[in-house]
Amino acid sequence: MAAELVPNKKVILKNYITGFVKETDMELINSDTIQLKLPEGSPGMIVKNLYLSCDPYMRSRMSKHDEPNYVSEFAAGSVITGNGVSKVVYSGHPDFSVGDFVWGMTGWEEYSVITYPESFFKIKDTDVPLSYYTGILGMPGFTAYIGFYEICAPKKGEYVFVSAASGAVGQLVGQFAKLMGCYVVGSASSDEKVDLLKSKFDFDEAFNYRKEPDLNATLKRYFPEGIDIYFENVGGAMLDAVLLNMRPHGRISACGMISQYNLEKPEGVHNLMHIIANRIRFKGFLIFYYYHRYYEFVEKIIPDIRQGKIKYVEDKVEGLENGPAALISLFKGLNVGKKLVVIAHE
Amino acid sequence: MAAELVPNKKVILKNYITGFVKETDMELINSDTIQLKLPEGSPGMIVKNLYLSCDPYMRSRMSKHDEPNYVSEFAAGSVITGNGVSKVVYSGHPDFSVGDFVWGMTGWEEYSVITYPESFFKIKDTDVPLSYYTGILGMPGFTAYIGFYEICAPKKGEYVFVSAASGAVGQLVGQFAKLMGCYVVGSASSDEKVDLLKSKFDFDEAFNYRKEPDLNATLKRYFPEGIDIYFENVGGAMLDAVLLNMRPHGRISACGMISQYNLEKPEGVHNLMHIIANRIRFKGFLIFYYYHRYYEFVEKIIPDIRQGKIKYVEDKVEGLENGPAALISLFKGLNVGKKLVVIAHE
Structure with a gap:
């Protein structure tokens, strides 16, 4: 029996751009759907995206690269990708279970299929706000x-x-x-x-x-x-x-x-x-290139966060439809603190 | 009895310059003399300059520095200084004797008074051309x-x-x-x-x-x-x-x-x-800042020079009067190999 199809809003990059990025370079697509299940035997997972990170480097992925670059371009006409905090809703991978919170490279969409779950970090400490894993803990x-x-x-x-x-x-x-x-x-x-x-x-x-x-x-x-x-x-x-x-x-x-x-x-x-x-x-x-040391970092910094020795300021916007403007605000210096987009709270 | 005065030709920087250095920014002075003796008890030495090194960094010493620089400006109206190979003709310093060959920061002149002989390297290996100590061995x-x-x-x-x-x-x-x-x-x-x-x-x-x-x-x-x-x-x-x-x-x-x-x-x-x-x-x-390791370098490279494993090309001009043109040739790319000025052969 086929799994149910659910709506899956997403933000795409319409075309490769030059010069200052504009909201109209991106577009919210309302018409897509996704099946929250993978074929039997697939080692992938499906995540529900909660918090999307707005990071400056993402701008370089919006242009066609003349010279090789350390990150590839986005696929024009396809969903924008970036770091995000997500919840596993389906897993074919032994290391990840439904209900796990994870962060890694996901899509600017409500649900994403993750082909290589190994590229994600499992979130072990959930007593701090999960959104922190787009910033101070990400x-x-x-x-x-x-x-x-x-x-x-x-x-x-x-x-x-x-x-x-x-x-x-x-x-x-x-x-x-x-x-x-x-x-x-x-x-x-x-x-x-x-x-x-x-x-x-x-x-x-x-x-x-x-x-x-x-x-x-x-x-x-x-x-x-x-x-x-x-x-x-x-x-x-x-x-x-x-x-x-x-x-x-x-x-x-x-x-x-x-x-x-x-x-x-x-x-x-x-x-x-x-x-x-x-x-x-x-x-x-x-x-x-340092990600193998990520948990060392979390162990060192999380006590200081809990004790308030290290402060942190986020600048959140709600709703995927506000994602493009949020991303652009970085380049205008309009964000105060870590900019992120809230898609869902859980 | 006062020591004899001997002529001491020199090249001076006339004024601080901007833009491309010209021969007329420097001048050969024929009228100076020097006494080849220092006051009793002085720890300095007097050297006869043999080979003067033309080095690109010297250009930056010809301009007045707006910002602090790692080398000071030349004194406008005074003799140009640079690395050179010299022979000690008077020494009040226990580590240097008359007849020693040395290299270090000397004047573009026939004879120089060296206030701090400690800043000079004594040339230990004299079976290779002494001029090499302005370049490959300097x-x-x-x-x-x-x-x-x-x-x-x-x-x-x-x-x-x-x-x-x-x-x-x-x-x-x-x-x-x-x-x-x-x-x-x-x-x-x-x-x-x-x-x-x-x-x-x-x-x-x-x-x-x-x-x-x-x-x-x-x-x-x-x-x-x-x-x-x-x-x-x-x-x-x-x-x-x-x-x-x-x-x-x-x-x-x-x-x-x-x-x-x-x-x-x-x-x-x-x-x-x-x-x-x-x-x-x-x-x-x-x-x-690495000069404390200089002799380590000489010991490593000199066998390769003697055996011809490492080649070296010099571009020499004869005569202090040709010094300004020699220095300028560096910036025009006219030198072929290490540019240096021969003042005297011994």
Whole structure:
């Protein structure tokens, strides 16, 4: 007997785009259905998506790539994919059971068929909000953890600068740096976020870069001794100004450059000579190559979350139909904290 | 009784400059004299300069620095300084004796007073040409050694690209890479140099970048599998093209960016996102922080030089009066091999 068909709303990418992404580049499709069962013997699973993560890197998947890229393009005309928190509603895989909460690469749709369940993390700690697994306990939080502790190799007392500091990654990096005894300054795109950085996340200082006409002068004001560690999230003009202010042996870790993703040609960075003059290590990294250490991270950070030692701010929108606008808000700097889309609560 | 005064020709920097350096920015002064003796009890020494090294970084010392730089400016109106090979003619220092050959930071003049002899290296092996200590056995050679073996962390079989490959540093890097079993391609600014790279220095391939309208396409032709290691000597457009062609886990070591030194504003580099996408480590270094390991380097390389396993090409000019033109030739790419000025042979 065939399983029942249920409706399955989804958001698709209509066509590959260039320039700034618009809501009309995506479309909500209401007409699809799905059968919540896989053929006998299939090792896949079907998940009900609860929370969808809006992440800057997703923009690069919306353009046709001329050069090979670390993530493939979305399939034009097909559902957008991204990290999400989901509940298993059907499983043909021995490691996953119906009712399990998981996170991993899912679709922007109500239900997704997961062909390789092994690529998902099972959520073991459910006493914290499940939505946290799109952010502080998911890919962005783990990015902050590896990027700061591993790539930046910080030492107590060092001067740390974080751009996009109120975002999903930046807010964590700043708090990690403070816990280590560093001096931490963050930049963000609004006064509201600047307040949040100082009042909630305990940054020593923060500034609204949109109000600073000369970023080099701004950085000199906040870092009269220079910057030891720059956690790079934005690229472009900010990176150029940072390069002028790095201290000898400075470290730059780069996991993203959000200011560049919507440009047809990335901005030029002019001050790379300072990498030589100050013997800087500029290291790019991709978090999924560290995923074998993910549970180590959760074990370390979750007590601090429970005890309130580490704070976290989410910016949630409800409803798949609001997904496209939510994603775009990232690139306009309109999100305050981790942006995510709530599809269902359970 | 006062010691005899001897003539001491010198080359001075007339004024701080912007833009492309010209011969008239420097001047030969014929009127100076020097007494070849220091006051009783002085720990300094006086050296007779034999060979003066022309090095790209010297250009940056000719401009007034807006931002702190790893080397100070020359003193406008005073003698130009740089690495040179010299003979001690007076010593108040217990470690140096009259007749010793040394190399270190000296003046572009016939005789120099050295206030801190400790900053000089004594030349122990004199069976090779003394001029080699401006290049293969001096700062550039040691730069190639540390930059390649230490900063690039090469492995047998890797794909290596060297820019400014026939220069003092590049020719060594290429040969080190070949000795390690790497595939090596070099770029240079003339067909003559390209021939030299392939016929003398054993590069697998080489190209004249001035004949290549699309450096990205050129690199794809020579590196269909991509580049593991880029030894950066030039910066600018070449770096931008290289970034498009790096392999995952690629390493870029940077000790200089000669294409940028004469520009009022350095070129923009647009493809830094590839540092993230390919998890590249881009590391700047300054060789003088490694000088405590200099003799280790000499001991390793000198047998290979004696046995002809490592080749070396110099481009010498005779006479201090030809120093300014010699230095400028570097930035025009007119030198073929290590550029140096011969002041005296002994």
